[in-house]
Amino acid sequence: MGESAARSVDERWKGLRNALSGQFCASLGSLDEQRTTSPELTFRPEGSLPQWGTTHQLRHGTLPSEHVCTENLTPFLKLLPCKSLTGIASLLNPHRLFDADWHGLGVHVRYLENEGIEVRLSFQSVFDPVRYSNGRRDWSLRSVFDRVIDRSCPIAHSSEIRVAIPKEETAVAITPDSYTTHAGFVYFNVSNASKPLDISMSWPDEQKFEYATVSSAVPLTHVSVRRTLKGSSQSRGRLSVSITNHMPITIQTSYLESMPWLLQFYLHSLQIYSNGVSRDDLISIVSYIPSVPHVRPTLFQAILTLPPKSTLHLSMDVIKPFLRYTEHPPDAQRGWDLPPAVLVPLLHSNSSTLDPGLSNPPSGFEQLRLPRRMYTPVLLVDLATPDFSMPYNVIIMSCTLIALIFGMVFNLLTRKFTLIRVSPEPK
Amino acid sequence: MDFGLVYPALVAGRLLLAFAPLPDALKHDHQLSSPLTSYPRLQEGVYLFQHGIDPYSGGLFRHSPLLLSLFSTALPLNKFTSACLWTACDAISAWALVKIWRARQRVSQSSRDSLIAAIYLLNPYLLLPTLALSTSTIENMLFLLSLMFASQGQSSPSLLALALLVQLSLPSAIFIVPMILLLLSDPVSRLASPREFNTYLSSILAKLGTFLGFSFALTSLSVLVCGNWTWVEQTWGAAVMLPDLTPNPGLWWYFFTEMFDHFRPFFLMVFSAHLLIYVLPVCLKFQHDILYATYILAGVYATFKPYPTLSDPGLFISLISLFPETYQYLRYPIVTTLLHLHSALLLPLFHHLWLSQGTGNANFFYASTLVFGVSNGAALLDAIWAGLRIAVGNLPEGYELIQK
Numbered sequence: 001m002g003e004s005a006a007r008s009v010d011e012r013w014k015g016l017r018n019a020l021s022g023q024f025c026a027s028l029g030s031l032d033e034q035r036t037t038s039p040e041l042t043f044r045p046e047g048s049l050p051q052w053g054t055t056h057q058l059r060h061g062t063l064p065s066e067h068v069c070t071e072n073l074t075p076f077l078k079l080l081p082c083k084s085l086t087g088i089a090s091l092l093n094p095h096r097l098f099d100a101d102w103h104g105l106g107v108h109v110r111y112l113e114n115e116g117i118e119v120r121l122s123f124q125s126v127f128d129p130v131r132y133s134n135g136r137r138d139w140s141l142r143s144v145f146d147r148v149i150d151r152s153c154p155i156a157h158s159s160e161i162r163v164a165i166p167k168e169e170t171a172v173a174i175t176p177d178s179y180t181t182h183a184g185f186v187y188f189n190v191s192n193a194s195k196p197l198d199i200s201m202s203w204p205d206e207q208k209f210e211y212a213t214v215s216s217a218v219p220l221t222h223v224s225v226r227r228t229l230k231g232s233s234q235s236r237g238r239l240s241v242s243i244t245n246h247m248p249i250t251i252q253t254s255y256l257e258s259m260p261w262l263l264q265f266y267l268h269s270l271q272i273y274s275n276g277v278s279r280d281d282l283i284s285i286v287s288y289i290p291s292v293p294h295v296r297p298t299l300f301q302a303i304l305t306l307p308p309k310s311t312l313h314l315s316m317d318v319i320k321p322f323l324r325y326t327e328h329p330p331d332a333q334r335g336w337d338l339p340p341a342v343l344v345p346l347l348h349s350n351s352s353t354l355d356p357g358l359s360n361p362p363s364g365f366e367q368l369r370l371p372r373r374m375y376t377p378v379l380l381v382d383l384a385t386p387d388f389s390m391p392y393n394v395i396i397m398s399c400t401l402i403a404l405i406f407g408m409v410f411n412l413l414t415r416k417f418t419l420i421r422v423s424p425e426p427k
Numbered sequence: 428m429d430f431g432l433v434y435p436a437l438v439a440g441r442l443l444l445a446f447a448p449l450p451d452a453l454k455h456d457h458q459l460s461s462p463l464t465s466y467p468r469l470q471e472g473v474y475l476f477q478h479g480i481d482p483y484s485g486g487l488f489r490h491s492p493l494l495l496s497l498f499s500t501a502l503p504l505n506k507f508t509s510a511c512l513w514t515a516c517d518a519i520s521a522w523a524l525v526k527i528w529r530a531r532q533r534v535s536q537s538s539r540d541s542l543i544a545a546i547y548l549l550n551p552y553l554l555l556p557t558l559a560l561s562t563s564t565i566e567n568m569l570f571l572l573s574l575m576f577a578s579q580g581q582s583s584p585s586l587l588a589l590a591l592l593v594q595l596s597l598p599s600a601i602f603i604v605p606m607i608l609l610l611l612s613d614p615v616s617r618l619a620s621p622r623e624f625n626t627y628l629s630s631i632l633a634k635l636g637t638f639l640g641f642s643f644a645l646t647s648l649s650v651l652v653c654g655n656w657t658w659v660e661q662t663w664g665a666a667v668m669l670p671d672l673t674p675n676p677g678l679w680w681y682f683f684t685e686m687f688d689h690f691r692p693f694f695l696m697v698f699s700a701h702l703l704i705y706v707l708p709v710c711l712k713f714q715h716d717i718l719y720a721t722y723i724l725a726g727v728y729a730t731f732k733p734y735p736t737l738s739d740p741g742l743f744i745s746l747i748s749l750f751p752e753t754y755q756y757l758r759y760p761i762v763t764t765l766l767h768l769h770s771a772l773l774l775p776l777f778h779h780l781w782l783s784q785g786t787g788n789a790n791f792f793y794a795s796t797l798v799f800g801v802s803n804g805a806a807l808l809d810a811i812w813a814g815l816r817i818a819v820g821n822l823p824e825g826y827e828l829i830q831k
Binding site: 385419 | 684783
């Protein structure tokens with residue numbers, strides 16, 4: 001902290017997001033006060049907090065309409081010591097990465113006591129090999145990334161690729177053979193492996209991949225969420241969240257909505273239904289900070305109790321405000337993106353496994369694979385727009401009407417009635 | 428028809444209608460309730476208050492803390508009590524209107540009583556906002572109660588009702604001056620024979636002092652309920668700063684939607700001052716009949732208020748029943764009636780086309796609010812003309828009437 005360092009937390013938050021925005025070429029600078037909240041239940045500190053003698057404050061912002069692209073990947077890769085020339089990072093081919101079904105870029109900075117500051121850069125994407133090949137799910141680094149690893153990064157402490165073995169009983173062939181197996185995973189040490197390294201996995205007995213039907217598919221996560229905005233009117237709607245618990249035990253999850261003031265909640269209309277029965281005991285609202293138009297977003301944190309093998313439906317009336325002419329974005333008819341809701345599953349207290357939300361999960365998997373945080377997809381809300389071609393016309397027409405009425409009232413109030421003779425006096 | 432039969436029948440009919448299964452969309456309709464009077468917002472504010480969250484910290488709740496305390500303690504808000512309370516407000520308003528008429532005619536009952544009650548209770552501009560549970564019904568009731576007590580010469584109840592009204596809705600401060608002047612004169616019709624208003628400044632100041640005392644007490648009560656002063660910016664401040672641009676049948680919302688930020692403060696000042704400049708001239712011109720001046724100012728209030736609903740012109744139209752002597756001097760009553768009918772049919776239609784169906788845009792609804800403004804303005808102008816013309820009386824042969 002130099003002498004010119006900003007004093008208040010908000011000023012430092014602004015400095016941080018502007019610095020990140022410049023570093024990663026993302027418009028993170030627009031995470032201003034209208035998108036920043038402080039959801040302390042959902043986002044617990046990871047690592048340790050330095051003991052400075054003051055209380056710590058949390059700042060959280062979301063920018064749902066910003067998409068990650070090559071422009072963000074390039075400065076991200078420049079932060080790596082070997083950049084994207086050698087090592088596993090050389091696989092990151094933007095053409096393939098941003099063509100994937102899902103991709104995400106993450107920068108995690110933690111302070112660990114006795115160790116210092118740890119920076120973890122992560123890039124995640126979900127590929128569908130069936131889409132690239134002709135219906136077969138065989139994949140290799142060449143087929144997925146269109147690249148292979150030619151050299152490992154010489155200054156990396158460890159460079160490891162971990163491949164999960166599918167749980168079904170079909171035969172799977174993995175090449176090359178230089179791997180170690182542990183607990184359902186296959187580990188390749190990139191520094192020792194023969195180069196160029198092209199890992200591939202194939203199903204020799206399978207001709208064509210058969211997609212499982214929805215009814216027979218095993219849910220990939222133990223908790224699944226769907227959030228929708230119902231209603232066709234541009235003045236109000238209904239926010240509806242359905243959370244399904246596939247596990248045979250009760251789960252508690254914290255639910256966070258940090259909604260910008262573009263959608264205002266009617267909290268008194270909150271309804272919870274579990275399997276068709278109204279159950280108000282399944283929600284306990286921890287904090288609610290209502291939104292102030294043009295100033296701050298809504299913060300809604302609650303703890304939901306999900307009964308085993310059931311679906312919880314949460315719905316609430318919302319109203320859509322009417323924005324000023326200057327507040328609409330250039331493509332006003334598209335609508336506004338609303339940030340995702342965040343669910344953090346916590347285990348029920350009489351379970352013996354650790355609460356995965358609090359501590360760093362070990363690199364293997366526990367027997368109950370609960371996600372640390374779940375984000376629902378982004379919603380789009382369309383707000384009523386005024387006619388953008390009409391400011392002058394509206395002003396003159398309204399002012400004309402008011403001036404006319406005023407003028408005529410003024411006329412009547414200030415002039416006197418007089419009788420004048422029009423016909424000549426009768427003689 | 429006997430007032431004693433008609434009035435309970437109308438009230439009972441209203442009560443039955445209030446308990447009928449009405450569509451829920453009525454409560455959210457923008458013509459019937461504004462952000463300052465909407466029932467779902469009242470429910471939300473009471474809910475937040477009961478759960479320990481300050482309802483004025485957000486931008487949703489804009490009702491007065493007095494209503495907040497009433498509905499969170501004494502009267503719980505559910506379907507049964509709301510229907511009864513809102514019907515009772517309308518019944519009291521109609522009864523107050525009849526008492527004003529009787530005070531003006533100086534009779535204890537007359538044959539027109541049931542007609543006046545019916546004009547108030549069957550007016551669709553007043554019926555629909557009551558069914559939508561808009562708190563503008565409570566505001567109308569307070570206004571008519573204040574006017575009734577002023578007509579009967581009871582200054583304390585009248586000024587208390589007026590102070591409560593100003594607490595609920597700041598623009599109704601334009602009624603302070605005519606109400607005080609009415610307390611110092613009487614409501615008897617003198618439109619036909621104007622004369623000067625004789626009173627002492629000290630009596631005006633005494634009544635003003637009473638009103639300010641009541642206002643101060645109610646403001647302190649509101650601060651006590653809330654614990655801080657944030658309610659002032661959310662309730663009274665809303666009428667001046669116009670933070671919420673929800674459509675309504677008035678002239679302000681679209682004007683300030685399309686306004687650039689640079690000019691906002693100036694035009695907010697102009698529109699607010701515009702509402703105030705009518706008070707003194709109207710009271711001076713109609714000093715011989717202050718009740719008529721109040722009626723004119725009710726018309727000004729309905730046309731130029733920041734967040735009007737249909738109940739404000741409804742009040743103005745129902746008050747016309749008190750002045751039958753002006754009917755023969757109205758120049759274009761048919762035009763005004765047809766304009767009102769025209770805009771009353773277009774307003775909900777274009778609102779639906781814009782917001783629910785999406786096939787129209789905001790200009791449709793804006794144009795219908797302009798027509799509504801024209802119709803209110805036409806009614807106002809005709810009322811002023813008739814009130815002045817009645818003083819001239821029948822024109823003798825060969826004479827023409829001009830204004831100079």
